[in-house]
Amino acid sequence: MQSSAVNSSNNKETTRSITFAEAVREALSQEMREDQDVFILGEDIGVYGGAFGVTRGMIEEFGPERVRNTPISEAAITGAAIGSALTGMKPVVELQFSDFITIAMDQLVNQAAKLRYMYGGKGNVPMVLRTPSGSGTGAAAQHSQSLEAWVAHVPGLKVVQPSTASDAKGLLKAAIADPNPVIFYEHKLLYKTQEHVPEEAYTIPLGEADVKREGTDVTIVATAVMVHKALEAAEKLAEEGIDVEVIDPRTLVPLDEKTIVDSVKKTGRVIVVHEAVKRGGYGGEIASMIAESEAFDYLDAPVRRLGALPIPVPYNPALEKAMVPQMDDIMQAARDSVHRR
């Protein structure tokens, strides 16, 4: 997948295009070079480089003490990370597939999310849990889900869902610096997308949405891979005279409500798109937030949500594609909004 709108960057002298996966690795490496407390742990992240090769080469630079291969137990990995974080380390966990977060759920929900509160602020859990999510790779029902709404529901966990390489780098560095547990989703289809990513260290604060495209007719709030589908749809809709604004919240928790509300106040129409199943998905949260906000009185069309069908992700590639919103679906929703249907 090509990220079209963003990589048409202008500054020629610094144009260095790297992939999303490389950007994540660069963020990890830069943090580890800078701060001895930062270390990574996960299944096969050493010589093998992790399920998607993100940590490839890191064990050579940082050694097995700081790039720790673990047994196959998500609960144990997460629990170990929480424990070390409490003692002052800054662990970055890699879970091979975000579907397996369910196994780490007790550690995340009852420990990571709660300890700072339970200790009255005397202890922190400055950990990051990185995990690949989403469908589109033919990995079937148990390796393709988008369960970000589960963790977004739990107070005490921050949730990041970047859509581009440069965002991933800046956000991961902010996540590592954050004193609270952060769940950092990396969409599998985005790993190979390339764009210009500045080489120097930089952070993107958690809770700042990014307007990926400015427009006046309809706002599309999209996350992860849907940002790119929304941008493609926006280009095509422009030919029909529909001027689309695309907003990537980048972090679900905390959510940059202001950017979304301001945009909806401007356009009067909004479509929320995510790959996760629509029912109970985070889009419902965003849609409700808009309806409760100051933007309500500016809404000139029903708030629309696009999400996956409430079914297990099919193995069949055609069905897998049919399950999640595609560019045509986004275009149609935008047309319906603008043409008062």
Add this chain to the structure above:
Amino acid sequence: MAKEVFMPKLSSTMETGTLLQWFKQEGDPVEVGEPLLEVMTDKINIEVEAYEEGVLLKRYYDEDEEVPVNGIVGYIGEEGEQVPEERPGTEDKSEPESIRETPAQTAAEQTAGTEKVEGVRATPAARRLSRESGVELSLVQGSGAKGRIHAADVHAAADKQHVRSTPLAKKEAQANSVDLSAVKGSGSYGKIRRADVTSQSAEEELRSEPLQGVRKVVAERMQQSAGEVPHVTLHTEIDMEAAMELRTQLLPVIEKQTGERLSVTELLMLVGSRALQKHPAVHASMTDNRITKQSSVHMGLAVATDRGLLVPVIRNTETKGLAELVAETKQTAAAARNGTLPGKELSGSTFTISNLGMYAVDHFTPIINQPEAAILGVGRMQEKPVVIDGEIAVRRMMAVSLSFDHRIIDGAPAAAFLTDFKQMLEQPYQLFV
């Protein structure tokens, strides 16, 4: 105290009336004598006027609903007065007393009155714009799904409100529900004057109107008859010289008796009545697959009125002479044209004559007035060359066409009827036989 509006009893046989249209909305002020609603009975439709002054508080029936005679169709009273939510029963006259309002209810009703647009489908943005611009949403036409009002609709409506017009033009436009923004102003700087509005409203009336009233009844009956009944039409030409001679001689006699002039129509009615009695097969009707042979002739007469086709009925024409027929026919036709004919005089005919002889119509195929078995269409009388005994002569000829229901009558008896009819007119002395 709110006063009921009743469904009037417009004839002795009327049991229900169909509410054709309301002229007033709930909440509209009403003056005594103003038309309130239109009611249709058997065939006639009548505007019911208000007997009270006040505000139309409630409408219990929608258009096209049947209402029993003396049923309460609505209430007129003072604004905010309490009336029953549900349609009251018809029999209990004391019912309106029982709904005498409690003060608390009245207060609640009045505060609720400020939230008038609650039933309007509009987006939040449209509602905000409506509040800001003062455009009332209930007056805005929604362009969205299910008529939903969007911001653009409110903008458009707000723009319309800035149309320049004289106060008189505005009033005229309101009265005739003319959209001022669509009117081209002829005044200075395009200001709309009253004349602009009146010409516009006249134009708009031409464009379309809902199918209702007499037009609707005619439409339904014609469609039903033309669709259901296998029509066969027989044509013949009648030499009218003898009949016209008879008319010339009887004209002063009848005028002296009735003050009215004998016309061909009455002659046709008389001859038709006789012919029907001689041919009972033609004098029949069919309802619910039963053929009824009629005895008394009740002659329906198609009359063109401003409101459309009416068929007033002259009863027992077989017992009546020409003078009586003339008097009754003229009176009834005039009443039909004025819309003052009682409903019962518009129903119950057993045969119908439709005379278009006053127009340049040679002959036409009439549609049967169901449930009758036949109808006679009469064309104009014209001088024509005809051959009589090998000689060409100029005679006043008149074409008549008999459409009959082939389910009820066969061709031969219908032809026999028409032949007799023709002969009686060509040789009027046969009437004495």
